[in-house]
Amino acid sequence: MRSFYLVVFLVLASRAEAQNVSALAVGDSLYAVGNYSKAIANYEQIKNKKESVYLKLARAHQAKGTLDDALANYKLAATSTDEAIAMNEYGKLLITKRKFAAADSVFSELISVYDTNPDFYYQRGRANENRPQNINIKSADSVLEKQLDKYHPYIEDYKQAVALDSTHQKALGELTVHYLKQKEYGMVEKLAFKALESYPTNVEIISTLAQSYYYKGWNEEGIEWFEKLLELGQDTQFIREKLGNLYYKKRCYEDAIEQYLGALEFSAEDDYVHATLAKLYNFTEDLKAAETHGLLAILYKDHPLGDAYYTLSRTYEMKKDWKNAMKYVNRSLEEDPDNKKAEYTKVVVADNYYEDRRTVLKLYEEFIKKYEDGKYAKYDPTLRLARERRDKLNREIFMADGEEEE
Template structure:
């Protein structure tokens, strides 16, 4: 009889084990084809779940997007540093969920055992990169020192990852970005070229390198690397604007226009892009386009509008549409009376628009009187032009009045 019960127990145990194996296999098949909810249902049928089953549940929940459930199961799977795969994935998900302190603890535990794994240092750096500071300078020195000692500095972790693996692209990118923020451009470039040796199309590294050249004023090099980003399919408003500005500095106005038009596709109502295009089209003598974008800049921008009105005034001046030129230069000066360029431009427009020569003369005289006592007045080319035109007008008025007396 006892043998019979033993046999029955073994049969039932065998069936239960077979059912669990079947549920696991079915769950794995469903997970493989992206049917995560049904895969989860199969895994949940397993009565005696171990770390591997919890890991499968965690992965399925993460793939499905139910991240809180994924965290719960990762925690059950990551019972010790022996479960290194589960702990690694658990720590990464904690970063995604912005639970940075917990993520730091997970990767610190892994580092204590696996001290030569570069990615664990990189992940801990990520955990602390955006971790809110709980340190207050008002705290006693003893407490402050304790808190500071507990914080792992992200840059140090990134640099450790690079020291362990000189081809770790993400760590290299983070280190390069850190030095870019410090404006240490030689270090940025050295790190960038090191990264590109092993991965020549790393767009994050190329972007950092392009920005380094941009901010240090190496325009040709900046153009080269921003153009590489576009060639690699990285088309963004940021890239287009930076590239447009670089071409502008090189006085390649047509190419600059092309880039700012590309930027405009991302933000069609960006007043700054329209204003910049208006100025560029003035340089290329495409005055119709300059007028169009100048009007859009006025339409989309909140006050003040002095620069946009001034650009429109210059456009109409070049079109010899003196009425509109005067209209917009006056609007510019209403917005910002202390605009030297607009004041001089108004005198030029009046010179072509007004029949009253004395009214024009007064504008030049007022301008000269206002700026002739400036510290660098004798070096001011605009002031010199105004003085020359004043003298010429005085001569013209004198000659005209002499003819009238005869």
């Protein structure tokens, strides 16, 4: 009788194992073609699941987007440090779910066993970079505040990842971004070139390098690396604007226009881009295009509009359309009454627009009086020009008065 029961048990066990193997094989096939829900259903049929099955369930749930279920299964799969693969994926998903403290614990446990694995340090750095820093200091202690601003423990993990693998692109990328924020441009460039030795087309690294040159004012180098991004197909409004500004600084106005027109393809109603194009077209004396973009800048811009009005007034001034020049310079001064450039432009426009010389003379005198006692008045070219024109107007009016008396 005992032999009979043993045979029955072995037959049932064999059938159960066959069912498990079948469910596992079908589940793997469904997972491979992206049918995650049915794959999960097959994995769930497996009796007495091993850690490897829980890992498959976790991956299927993660691919499907049911992340809480994925976390639960990863936790079952990662029952010991021997299951390093499951723990690694579990920790990464914890970061995705913004469970940073738990992720830190997972990767710290992995590092305690696998202390030469660079990616575990990188992942722990990611977890800790996003954790809130609960540091309370007195606002008056500015020295301590500056020191704490540069104290970032997670940076040490990124450094350790690079120390273990000098080609770890993600860790190098995080470090370059960190040093860019700290304005340590020399470190940015050192690390960026280190990364590019092993991966010359890493667009994240190239972008950080280009920004480093941009912010330190190295225009030629900035242009070179932003242009490199375009060559690699990284065409964005940010890149176009930065590149356009670099060409603007070098007074390569046609090149700058090309870049800002490219920026408009991403945001056709961007008032800043339109206003910049209006200025650039003024420089190239394409006054029709300057007028168009100046009007569009005003159309799309919220308050304040002072600069946009001023740029448009300059366009009309160059076109010798004195009526519209006066209209928009007045609007500029309504927005910003202390805009010195606009004040002087108004006087110049009035000089050409008004027939009454005495009214124009009064405007020059008021402008000179307002600014002649300024700290840098003796170096101010607008004051010099205003005085020269004032003196000439005085002579013209004097001569005219003399002719009338005769």
